[in-house]
Amino acid sequence: MRLSSLLMTLTIVGILVTVPPQLHAQTPAQNAAAKALFLEGRDFVDEGSFADAEKTFREALTKYPKAEQSDKTSFYLITTLIKLGRTDEARAEIQSFKRTYPQSPWSSDVEEKRITLGMPGSVFQAYRIHAPVALPVPPQPFAPGRNTATFGVNINGMPNASLEQEMFRVIVLRDANYAIGLAKDRLKTNPSDPAVVSNFSTIAGSGSPQAFPFFVSVASDGPIPNTQTQARFWIGRLNNAEDAVGKAFIVLTGDRTLSVVVDVLNRSNPVERNNVLKQVVQHPSPEKVIALERVFKATTVQPFRSQIVESAATIPESAAREFLVDVAKHESEYPVRLTAIQALGVRKDVDVKVLGDIMRMWPPAAPVPARAKERVEGIRVQAPRNANSN
Amino acid sequence: MHDCQKFREEWIAECSAREETGCDDCRLFCEDANAILAALRASSPVPDVSAPYWAWFGTRLRTMLVEESAAADLRAARYRWIAAFATAASVAVALTWGSLRIPTPNEHGDSAHADVVVDTDHIEGLDRGVVDFLAQSELLVRDFTKIGPSDKEDIADARERASRSLTSLRHQKSAAANFDPVRITLDEYESVLREIKNLEAPEDIPDIQMRIRRNGLIANLKAYQPRVVQVSQR
DSSP: OHHHHHHHHHHHHHHHHHSOGGGSOOOHHHHHHHHHHHHHHHHHHHHTOHHHHHHHHHHHHHHOTTSTTHHHHHHHHHHHHHHTTOHHHHHHHHHHHHHHOTTOTTHHHHHHHHHHTTOOOHHHHHHHHTHHHHSOOOOOOOOTTOOOOOTTOOGGGSOOHHHHHHHHHHHHHHOHHHHHHHHHHHHHHOTTOHHHHTTHHHHHTTOOTTHHHHHHHHHHHOSOHHHHHHHHHHHTTOOOGGGHHHHHHHHHHTSTTHHHHHHHHHHSOHHHHHHHHHHHHTOSSTHHHHHHHHHHHHOOOHHHHHHHHHHHHTOOSHHHHHHHHHHHHHOSSHHHHHHHHHHHHHOTTSOHHHHHHHHHHSOOOOOOOHHHHHHHHHHHHHHHHHHHHO | OOOHHHHHHHHHHTTTOSOOOSOHHHHHHHHHHHHHHHHHHHSOOOOOOOHHHHHHHHHHHHHHHHHHHHHHHHHHHHHHHHHHHHHHHHHHHHHHHHHHSOOOTTTSOOTTSOOEEEEOGGGTTSOHHHHHHHHHHHHHHHHHHTOOTTOHHHHHHHHHHHHHHHHHHHHHHHHTTTOHHHHHHHHHHHHHHHHHHTOOOGGGHHHHHHHHHHHTHHHHHHHTSOEEEEGGGO
């Protein structure tokens, strides 16, 4: 009995000596102080003063490690360290978080950061190995009035879009073609699947030859207008690595999907269309001119037709010159025709006789009405006086 | 020659029938022995023990042996528990000590971690102020998804932040007008902010939280911020 008493006493004394007093549960006053420090740090984050925010969050965690919202403070510290570019410290905090707050509601948020920083871990490993299976079925699109949520509903059981987004991003970065196939499957289930839609930028930047057809498909078939708009936007920002856009453009305009491509580009804004056309003309194959001609004939949107002509003007091959001559001679829309003539005028491979032939094909100018003629002459007479007055 | 040991053994065997011929010590021994023998003869004879007595004696002996064995086990178990507790306490102390150490930048920065870069290609042309606003908004929404109906202080804080965020939202939407995905995200965000700001009952919080999750608002707000990419994946 003496021995057991001695051991027990030594153990208790050891714990009391080793564990500092702040590791005991915090008092309400300490919780309040910790919260005040957190709010101060958060204000720094809102102001963009990340260095100050980091100090404040660290102070809160050091002084009150057992405060009620230490896990939240720790997450904010991780975010702040990433903002500061101190990723090694962020990684250390993530590991510490997993040890210290295994049951925290902020765990999935920290998990995102772990994936972002490429840290190894069990969840991610499983996801990587079983990607097609492990991806949870995405939630159905929001339908007003269908929301049956009541107080006490366990929303934690729902798919976590931001976590899935991070996982999906890694898949795109590793194998874009595979990821695009996966994205198609998910969008069939949920046409506005946030994990996929929020990764449109990653897909667009991947340089995959399948990216353009994917976005064309989403922009034309997608039942959700916002998803279509976003797909069109990213068509205009595709990474043209290895002429991916030009190759896909030629393929898509060569078969039954021509009308789909034309429809999507018709609805795109001029900037988006221009970006696509810029990338198409960079493709080395002469087939690009045939593809542009097909689209030119299929679209009725005049600004788009003018843009195609402008793009063709930058192609040095003779096929482009022939296309421009044809437009200049036979186009019924005056602005488009004028664009073609202007393009031919600056090309060095165009004979002057060709330009003369084009001029002769223009309908003769209508005679100017007498009243209009008087007005024009009146302006001419007044012009020098105005010029002097300036 | 006189042998004390031999003399005394023979004397006891013959029960003092022999003449005392030994030394003084042996004579004293014989006198003491005679006195003891006389005392024994004077006492009443030991009675014969009956069979039931031996049965009772056996049972009692068995019980006492079992009790003694159990007590020994208990003592052993107690020592084992004490030893285990002491070990566990030592482990706890070691772990606590370990977790208290403030990690240094290079502590976990082993070579297994690829170098990372911050990528902004996907938000080229997007107003810097809008990017910052998206980052703040992401944290606001994350915070709100953790609030419970009983967290009165946090609810009040969320409403105040939502109100503040709404004030600058119009400007942000205007600045992001040429960036369709961000404009769409800010539209979604605005409707959520209005719900938070005008929250009437804490019981409505799960509805808003569910909407945030369903629409993937956090993912969308995050998508148009600078992102960390491993160098090997670029």
